[in-house]
Amino acid sequence: xxxxxxxxxxxxxxxxxxxxxxxxxxxxxxxxxxxxxxxxxxxxxxxxxxxxxxxxxxxxxxxxxxxxxxxxxxxxxxxxxxxxxxxxxxxxxxxxxxxxxxxxxxxxxxxxxxxxxxx
Amino acid sequence: xxxxxxxxxxxxxxxxxxxxxxxxxxxxxxxxxxxxxxxxxxxxxxxxxxxxxxxxxxxxxxxxxxxxxxxxxxxxxxxxxxxxxxxxxxxxxxxxxxxxxxxxxxxxxxxxxxxxxxxxxxxxxxxxxxxxxxxxx
Numbered sequence: 336x337x338x339x340x341x342x343x344x345x346x347x348x349x350x351x352x353x354x355x356x357x358x359x360x361x362x363x364x365x366x367x368x369x370x371x372x373x374x375x376x377x378x379x380x381x382x383x384x385x386x387x388x389x390x391x392x393x394x395x396x397x398x399x400x401x402x403x404x405x406x407x408x409x410x411x412x413x414x415x416x417x418x419x420x421x422x423x424x425x426x427x428x429x430x431x432x433x434x435x436x437x438x439x440x441x442x443x444x445x446x447x448x449x450x451x452x453x454x
Numbered sequence: 455x456x457x458x459x460x461x462x463x464x465x466x467x468x469x470x471x472x473x474x475x476x477x478x479x480x481x482x483x484x485x486x487x488x489x490x491x492x493x494x495x496x497x498x499x500x501x502x503x504x505x506x507x508x509x510x511x512x513x514x515x516x517x518x519x520x521x522x523x524x525x526x527x528x529x530x531x532x533x534x535x536x537x538x539x540x541x542x543x544x545x546x547x548x549x550x551x552x553x554x555x556x557x558x559x560x561x562x563x564x565x566x567x568x569x570x571x572x573x574x575x576x577x578x579x580x581x582x583x584x585x586x587x588x589x590x591x
Binding site (some may be wrong): 359360362363364365369386388390391393394396397400401404405406408410412414416426429431437438443 | 471473474475476477478479480481482483484485494514542564568570586
């Protein structure tokens with residue numbers, strides 16, 4: 336009688352340790368043709384019983400992405416917000432993945448072309 | 455003194471707000487066309503948890519009638535929603551206009567849009583926060 340109970344307790348504990356994860360929101364922006372520089376940023380916040388007092392944990396996300404792409408354009412951003420519950424502790428996580436793109440400088444019209452356009 | 459104990463137990467946890475992040479969305483970040491100046495816009499509205507209001511009224515009046523009425527009212531609020539119900543569903547409409555006020559050049563990048571709430575048991579603060587950067591030459 337005790338063996339099945341013990342087995343059930345072990346299985347339940349393992350299931351609880353694995354965490355119960357829920358996906359809360361997903362968004363994506365335009366994906367560039369140049370995907371040679373992928374980047375990733377993640378912020379998370381853990382609280383007992385899922386009682387969180389602020390949502391400020393998300394603030395560094397933009398800065399993390401910008402620091403990986405200095406003076407460039409971050410695009411193709413997939414933002415994923417999820418929450419995992421581990422028995423009595425909840426972790427909220429926001430993950431952003433994207434691509435760093437450096438657009439070529441716009442070509443200046445030559446003097447002859449500019450002259451033609453004015454006439 | 456003992457008659458106030460249930461009220462005390464109900465209200466004490468609610469003094470500390472429980473923050474919820476419902477949705478986070480991040481837009482493109484363009485750091486190659488000028489200097490970036492950060493801005494933040496925050497709009498809010500008071501939300502009401504009908505069931506909780508009924509429970510408080512039931513405890514205060516020592517009757518289950520308010521809670522029953524609140525449950526019936528809550529049936530009319532059934533449906534997909536984010537956070538608690540509010541009295542003004544247009545409270546977030548001003549966000550786009552406010553972005554242009556903060557950034558008159560209208561060159562905006564790195565917008566992070568957040569839908570969040572802070573719950574104080576029967577009432578809640580329902581917020582829309584937008585953070586971003588204004589591109590300045």
